[in-house]
Amino acid sequence: MRREAAVSVQLALGLPPEAREAPCIRLHEVGVTFRTPRGPVEAVAEVSLEIGEREFLALLGPTGCGKSTLLRVIGDLTPPSRGQVEVRSGPAHAARQRNEFGFVFQEPALLPWRSALENVRLPLEVIGHPPERRAARCEELLDRVGLLAFKEGFPHELSGGMKQRVAIVRALAWEPSILLMDEPFSALDELTRNRLQEDLLALWAVEHKTIVFVTHNIAEAVYLADRIAVMSARPGRINAVLPVTLPRPRRPEMRDTVEFLEHVHAAREALGL
Amino acid sequence: MSDPDVQAPSEPSAWERLLPPALFLLFVLVVWEGAVRGLEIPKWLLPAPSAVVARFLKMKTLWYHTGLTVMEAAAGFSLSACLGIALSAGIVHSRFLERGVFPYVVVSNAIPIIAIIPLLTIWFGFGFTPKIMIAAIISFFPIVTNTTRGFKSADARVLDFMRSINATRWQVFAKVQFPTALPFIFAAFRIASSLSLVGAVVAEFYGSDRGLGFLVITSATQLQTDLLFVAITVLVVLGVSCFALFGRVERSFSAWQVEQGYQR
Numbered sequence: 001m002r003r004e005a006a007v008s009v010q011l012a013l014g015l016p017p018e019a020r021e022a023p024c025i026r027l028h029e030v031g032v033t034f035r036t037p038r039g040p041v042e043a044v045a046e047v048s049l050e051i052g053e054r055e056f057l058a059l060l061g062p063t064g065c066g067k068s069t070l071l072r073v074i075g076d077l078t079p080p081s082r083g084q085v086e087v088r089s090g091p092a093h094a095a096r097q098r099n100e101f102g103f104v105f106q107e108p109a110l111l112p113w114r115s116a117l118e119n120v121r122l123p124l125e126v127i128g129h130p131p132e133r134r135a136a137r138c139e140e141l142l143d144r145v146g147l148l149a150f151k152e153g154f155p156h157e158l159s160g161g162m163k164q165r166v167a168i169v170r171a172l173a174w175e176p177s178i179l180l181m182d183e184p185f186s187a188l189d190e191l192t193r194n195r196l197q198e199d200l201l202a203l204w205a206v207e208h209k210t211i212v213f214v215t216h217n218i219a220e221a222v223y224l225a226d227r228i229a230v231m232s233a234r235p236g237r238i239n240a241v242l243p244v245t246l247p248r249p250r251r252p253e254m255r256d257t258v259e260f261l262e263h264v265h266a267a268r269e270a271l272g273l
Numbered sequence: 274m275s276d277p278d279v280q281a282p283s284e285p286s287a288w289e290r291l292l293p294p295a296l297f298l299l300f301v302l303v304v305w306e307g308a309v310r311g312l313e314i315p316k317w318l319l320p321a322p323s324a325v326v327a328r329f330l331k332m333k334t335l336w337y338h339t340g341l342t343v344m345e346a347a348a349g350f351s352l353s354a355c356l357g358i359a360l361s362a363g364i365v366h367s368r369f370l371e372r373g374v375f376p377y378v379v380v381s382n383a384i385p386i387i388a389i390i391p392l393l394t395i396w397f398g399f400g401f402t403p404k405i406m407i408a409a410i411i412s413f414f415p416i417v418t419n420t421t422r423g424f425k426s427a428d429a430r431v432l433d434f435m436r437s438i439n440a441t442r443w444q445v446f447a448k449v450q451f452p453t454a455l456p457f458i459f460a461a462f463r464i465a466s467s468l469s470l471v472g473a474v475v476a477e478f479y480g481s482d483r484g485l486g487f488l489v490i491t492s493a494t495q496l497q498t499d500l501l502f503v504a505i506t507v508l509v510v511l512g513v514s515c516f517a518l519f520g521r522v523e524r525s526f527s528a529w530q531v532e533q534g535y536q537r
Contacts, residue, residue, distance in 0.1 A: 075437055076437075077433055077436060077437060096437065096439060097439055099438055099439060101437050101438075102437075103433065103434055103437040105430045105433070105434070107430055109428055109430035109431045109433075109434055110431075111431065111448075111449065111452070113452050122448065123434075123438045125448070126435065126438050126439075126440045126444050126448070127438060127439075170434075171434075174438070180437075
């Protein structure tokens with residue numbers, strides 16, 4: 001089993017053909033060091049990674065391994081201390097200014113005084129989407145995650161899973177081409193999490209985005225991703241990049257197959273568990 | 274999906290809430306009236322409630338004095354609210370203002386307000402101006418500190434999201450920070466409005482020939498204790514009304530937040 005894992009790691013380092021042609025996101029020796037009162041802390045060290053167009057990449061690692069920091073570096077919310085980040089052959093900053101990033105965080109981070117629909121509308125207002133088309137777009141998105149009936153509901157009236165769905169479609173509202181998701185389902189119970197994974201895959205099938213999905217849940221990474229970048233902690237670096245060869249569309253029954261479990265096993269080995 | 278939040282048990286009706294304190298007040302007034310009559314306490318020492326009411330009904334100029342004081346307090350409070358919110362917005366958006374000016378806002382709270390009334394009288398005379406200024410100064414601190422805290426309590430994730438979609442500073446302020454601060458602002462108004470009333474009255478103690486503060490001082494020096502009680506009662510009613518008014522507005526704006534705001 002160990003040898004098999006090693007083989008798949010080697011395979012993974014060669015990138016999928018589409019990614020080799022035109023990487024959507026390219027990280028070259030990216031490092032992040034935070035200044036703290038107790039001296040500098042290296043959060044991310046020398047990460048190089050290429051993410052293809054319309055690829056679903058999972059960043060898998062233990063808590064505190066710098067995977068969220070890496071995601072923020074890609075989305076230009078945290079500047080890298082070293083190395084380069086390129087998005088579509090330009091700086092990440094320019095991509096953010098073109099509104100190419102849709103962020104989803106661990107907490108839904110909705111505005112409590114806005115209804116579900118108004119929350120989804122927020123980025124359209126900020127970006128300056130034509131006002132007459134805003135409502136239709138928001139309703140279409142809410143409908144796709146089964147929340148149309150709750151469009152007038154305020155966040156405190158919605159369950160945790162509903163709020164996170166609103167947060168996901170909010171990040172899709174203006175059709176950004178890249179979805180950056182920071183442990184979006186980790187605060188949810190398992191049943192809700194599974195439902196939202198299905199919703200996300202269904203959304204991805206329609207709005208085919210490049211997705212970078214941070215998680216510490218091995219099965220979640222295997223079930224959702226095309227490739228899994230496995231990270232280790234202190235400082236955060238990428239141990240291995242594992243391709244997930246499960247066919248699409250993914251089905252809940254696949255979770256019980258031998259192939260699925262082999263992927264889980266390989267990821268666990270790469271994590272050093 | 275799981276259920277939407279379960280509704281909290283309904284509040285007791287206004288009748289149920291108001292009846293016990295009303296009964297208690299009635300009890301105190303009856304005992305007071307009985308004690309004054311039974312023990313023959315002189316009127317200048319402690320007038321009976323009936324005597325206070327009689328004086329209240331006879332007092333034709335009461336509304337004139339009350340109107341002046343309310344006007345001064347309202348002007349001072351409004352001035353303070355406008356300047357305070359503007360300064361808080363500046364503090365949140367500028368490191369320089371936060372570091373350079375905010376410490377003095379805190380220091381301003383330590384100014385013994387009574388001691389600067391003579392100074393303001395020297396500068397601005399015996400008219401309305403020093404009264405309005407005292408009302409403004411006394412209510413400034415709670416407005417600035419509370420509003421600043423409100424602006425700063427905006428959800429860091431929401432701010433990240435706004436940054437990720439290139440929101441301008443103004444958009445972040447108008448769509449996130451200001452609405453977040455509203456419950457804090459109304460909590461500040463609740464406290465500041467009653468404080469501004471206190472400020473106006475205290476300012477009237479010093480060199481004034483009208484207003485509720487003037488009424489308090491003259492009735493006390495002339496041992497017109499019944500008039501003193503009338504003035505105090507009006508002040509209490511005004512203070513409680515301010516508190517209740519802004520408390521109501523605050524609640525209506527913070528239905529989504531269970532517990533937030535300023536405790537002094």
